[in-house]
Amino acid sequence: MIKNIINLGDSAIYCDFGSEVNREINSQVINYFKNLQENKISGITNITPSYNKLIISFDLTQINYEKLKEKILKIKLENYDKESKNIIKVPVCVDEEFSLDLSRLSENLKISIDKILNSFFNKKYFCYMTGFVAGMPFLGDINKDIRFKRLETPRIKVPKGSIGITEQFCNIYTFESPGGWNIIGNTPIKVFDKFNNSRPTKINPGDTVEFYKISKSEYLNWNE
Amino acid sequence: MNKAYFEILRPGINSTLQDEGRAHQYHIGVSFSGAMDKRNYLISNCLVGNKSNAASLEFAYQGPLLKLKFGNATAAITGNVTFNIIRNNSNIEKGICYQTFYLNSEDQIDIISTDKSVYGYLSVKESFVGEYFWGSCSVNTRAKIGSNQGEKYSINDKLYLNQNENEFSSKKVEYLNSRIEFIRVLKGTNYNYFSEKAKKFFFNSEFTVSKLTDRMGMRLEGPILENIVDTNIRSEGLIKGVIQVPPDGNPIIMLSDHGSIGGYPKIGVVISADYDKFVQLTPGSKIKFKSIQLSEAETLFKIYNMETENIITQIK
Numbered sequence: 001m002i003k004n005i006i007n008l009g010d011s012a013i014y015c016d017f018g019s020e021v022n023r024e025i026n027s028q029v030i031n032y033f034k035n036l037q038e039n040k041i042s043g044i045t046n047i048t049p050s051y052n053k054l055i056i057s058f059d060l061t062q063i064n065y066e067k068l069k070e071k072i073l074k075i076k077l078e079n080y081d082k083e084s085k086n087i088i089k090v091p092v093c094v095d096e097e098f099s100l101d102l103s104r105l106s107e108n109l110k111i112s113i114d115k116i117l118n119s120f121f122n123k124k125y126f127c128y129m130t131g132f133v134a135g136m137p138f139l140g141d142i143n144k145d146i147r148f149k150r151l152e153t154p155r156i157k158v159p160k161g162s163i164g165i166t167e168q169f170c171n172i173y174t175f176e177s178p179g180g181w182n183i184i185g186n187t188p189i190k191v192f193d194k195f196n197n198s199r200p201t202k203i204n205p206g207d208t209v210e211f212y213k214i215s216k217s218e219y220l221n222w223n224e
Numbered sequence: 225m226n227k228a229y230f231e232i233l234r235p236g237i238n239s240t241l242q243d244e245g246r247a248h249q250y251h252i253g254v255s256f257s258g259a260m261d262k263r264n265y266l267i268s269n270c271l272v273g274n275k276s277n278a279a280s281l282e283f284a285y286q287g288p289l290l291k292l293k294f295g296n297a298t299a300a301i302t303g304n305v306t307f308n309i310i311r312n313n314s315n316i317e318k319g320i321c322y323q324t325f326y327l328n329s330e331d332q333i334d335i336i337s338t339d340k341s342v343y344g345y346l347s348v349k350e351s352f353v354g355e356y357f358w359g360s361c362s363v364n365t366r367a368k369i370g371s372n373q374g375e376k377y378s379i380n381d382k383l384y385l386n387q388n389e390n391e392f393s394s395k396k397v398e399y400l401n402s403r404i405e406f407i408r409v410l411k412g413t414n415y416n417y418f419s420e421k422a423k424k425f426f427f428n429s430e431f432t433v434s435k436l437t438d439r440m441g442m443r444l445e446g447p448i449l450e451n452i453v454d455t456n457i458r459s460e461g462l463i464k465g466v467i468q469v470p471p472d473g474n475p476i477i478m479l480s481d482h483g484s485i486g487g488y489p490k491i492g493v494v495i496s497a498d499y500d501k502f503v504q505l506t507p508g509s510k511i512k513f514k515s516i517q518l519s520e521a522e523t524l525f526k527i528y529n530m531e532t533e534n535i536i537t538q539i540k
Contacts, residue, residue, distance in 0.1 A: 009410050009493030010521040012463045021458055033251065046250040048461030050485055055461030057250070060496050060525050065518060129459075131253035131484040134367035138459070174253075175366065192252075194357055194369050201252045 001028055005073075007065045008055060013072065015054040021140070021168070025052045026128050030205045034080040041071050049205055050129045051138075086207045087124075090172070090187050092163055093219035098186035100162075105148055105182055119143045120184065120211065125170060127207045133175050135192025137203040141168040154180030161186045163211070172203075188214075188222035228295025228329075230383040236288040236335065238439070241352060241371040241383070244277045246360035250461060250484045254369060257362035257480050260343045260439060260503045263532050264302040264401075268347035270536045271300035271324050271395050279354040279361050279371070281346040281383065287335025288377065290346075292327045295388040299333070300324045303344030304401050307335045323396030341401065341504040350387035364481060366440070397539045404501040406514040410521055412467060412490035417453040422473075425449060426491060427515055431475070435507045439481040442505070448473030451489060459487040465494035479503060497524040 001017065008014040015032070018025050033049040036056065043063035048055040058068055094102065094117060106113045125139035142165055150166045155178065158164070162173040164181025173179060174192040191202045203209055214222075232239075242265065245258025259265030259282055269278045281288075287307065300323065301307055307319035312330040319325065319333070321344075327333070338344045354361025355371045368374035372381060418426070431446035455471040462468075466478045468488035477494060478486075480503075492513065494502060505511060516524075 006413065007410070007518055008413055008490070009463060009465055010495050010518060010525065012493075014413055019458075045247040046256070046463075047248075048250040048484060050460040051458045053458075053460040055250075055463065057463050060522070061529060064522055129485065130251065131461075132459070132486070133483060134253040134369070136253055175368070177366070192367075194367070205251075 001032070005069060010065070011058055011060045013056040013058070013065060013069055015056070017052045017054070019052065021051045021128070023126055027206070029054050031077070031080050033205070035075055035077050036072070038078070039075055041068070043068060048131070050131070086204070087210060088203050088207055089210050089212060090189060091214040091218070091222070092185040092187050092211050093214050093216055094185040095216045095219070097216075098159075098162070099184050101151075101182040102184050105146070105184070108148060109146065111145060116146050116184070117213070119146045120165070120170075121213060125209045125211075127203050127205050127209060129205050130201055130203065133177055134194075135174040135201040135203075136171055137191070137201075137209070139170045139209055142170055148182055150180040151182070154178055158183060159186065161188065163187060186219070188219050189224060225388070226294040228297065228385040228388040229293055230290040230385070231293055232288055232377050232379060232381045232383065233291055233332070234289035235377045235379055235381070236283045236286050238284040239288045239377045240282055240363035240365070241279050241354055242282045242362045243279050243354065243360055245362055245480065246358050246364070246369075249358055253484045254358075254367050255364060255481050255484055256464065257364045257370070258360070259345065260480055261303070261345075261500045263500045263535075264343070265345050266532065267322065267397065267399065267535060268300045268302040268345040269351075270539055271302070271322070271397065272298050272347050272349040273393065273395075274347060274349070274351050278347065278351040281352065283335055283338070283344055283346070284342050285338055287338065287344060289332060289334045290383070291332045292329055295329060295385060296390065297327045297385060298324050298349040298390055298392050299327055299346060300395075301335070301344060301346050302399075304339045304341040305335060305344040306337050306339055307333060310334055322399050324392070324394055326392040340403075340506065342506055343504060348385055349390045349393075350385070353384035353386055366481060395539050397535060399535055401504070402501070404498060404505065404511070406512050407502050408495045408498050408514050408516045408521070408524070409467065409492035410495060410518060411515065412492045414453075414457065414489035415491055417451050417489045418469070418491055419450045419452045422449040422451070427513055430510045430512055433505045433507050433509045433511065437507055439479055441479050441482055442477040442503075444475045444477070444511075446474070449475060449491065453489075455489070456487050457489055459485045462486045463493070465496070465499060466490050467492045467494065477502075495521040495524060497521065497528040
């Protein structure tokens with residue numbers, strides 16, 4: 001499970017689950033994250049799971065690194081892995097207006113736009129983590145034939161709802177923000193909703209995402 | 225009856241409502257936010273008798289021009305702030321930080337500048353009306369969460385007060401903001417990604433705070449810190465104070481509104497005891513880093529908190 005535990009500054013614990021990115025390691029991270037959430041150890045202010053790391057921040061006025069580390073290592077781990085996982089269907093419009101990098105990808109990868117889209121849409125994706133900005137899901141893995149590096153110079157503004165791909169991953173820009181991923185379409189759905197108190201993020205770690213194509217008129221008339 | 229509010233006649237550069245911040249949301253990508261300089265935030269609230277986690281107006285560099293409407297208020301400003309109180313009869317009084325003042329309806333506060341520092345705080349007795357998300361009204365402009373639809377204030381916005389009227393209670397405290405010379409850090413989880421030369425540069429050279437500094441992060445300029453392993457890591461969680469080094473070799477220190485995850489190697493982490501003071505460094509300031517051990521960092525934090533408590537008990 002955890003390969004190494006060290007401090008990150010004076011008010012966080014850094015748990016290292018390995019260096020590879022795969023579902024197995026990520027599921028261990030998510031399971032540990034859920035166990036910590038359930039245990040509600042006082043003093044913890046944030047738990048941040050990512051591909052293969054888990055960072056636990058704490059309030060230094062309440063507890064310190066050594067004491068919290070001891071408590072964490074004593075937790076009896078439950079297996080939350082069997083919990084039912086959500087499958088979320090995400091509509092995507094790939095109209096020229098939204099697919100900012102599709103033709104450039106086609107040139108660089110030397111495959112047709114249709115082939116890129118077929119490869120992208122005919123696969124289910126696993127959510128490794130959520131973050132950077134509110135609600136942004138990091139999904140994977142995309143097929144090898146459509147993997148490409150980030151833009152050399154990131155865009156200053158990527159439109160909200162953009163679907164981006166880079167390396168083995170894809171994501172959804174939940175806010176207009178700077179970014180360097182290759183944009184292949186846009187979704188009209190709300191992936192982050194601050195007014196939904198129990199589930200502000202539509203896609204959570206461990207969930208499965210299925211993208212499907214919609215026309216521009218469906219996009220423009222989308223009603224959630 | 226009309227509720228009392230401040231009419232914002234000039235918003236200032238970055239005026240937002242802040243409290244102690246929003247915990248337990250990093251895993252969905254929502255950063256902690258909260259007052260940048262906790263000590264000054266706390267003193268301003270204690271001066272006006274507010275309980276913990278009250279909402280204060282944080283401003284940076286040039287502050288707002290505010291006109292009180294339909295009420296009276298006891299208020300206090302902390303930081304290194306130059307401000308005037310413009311009375312309804314046009315009399316101008318020079319404002320004094322770290323002591324309460326009274327405002328009548330139609331009086332104005334003109335917050336001119338945060339001198340040789342970045343952040344200042346305005347608190348009012350019984351606090352401001354905040355919009356709460358996950359236990360905090362702190363504005364997070366990236367996620368559009370918190371008071372004022374998660375945006376900084378603009379001209380003609382209204383900042384409502386919880387209480388329309390209160391009796392003036394005169395309180396003050398002596399406090400002088402000292403300038404930080406060395407930012408103390410613990411080595412980061414990727415410290416060994418950097419060349420021996422880079423490690424030496426990091427702890428012996430001077431760095432300059434660049435203009436690209438805001439509530440999300442502080443970018444520094446100085447000798448290029450050469451990475452000999454990998455300039456990108458798999459994205460992982462971040463905390464306030466983490467010093468990331470992107471491929472260009474110039475360090476960035478994460479501040480309260482930082483992204484919840486990041487993919488640049490971490491050379492070090494600023495200790496908690498130094499947060500309040502280093503966020504007050506203005507662009508152009510020269511700073512140096514000093515390496516210390518975890519146990520020292522914990523002791524320094526205890527001492528820093530005791531000092532803060534001591535200042536608060538001296539409010540008379």
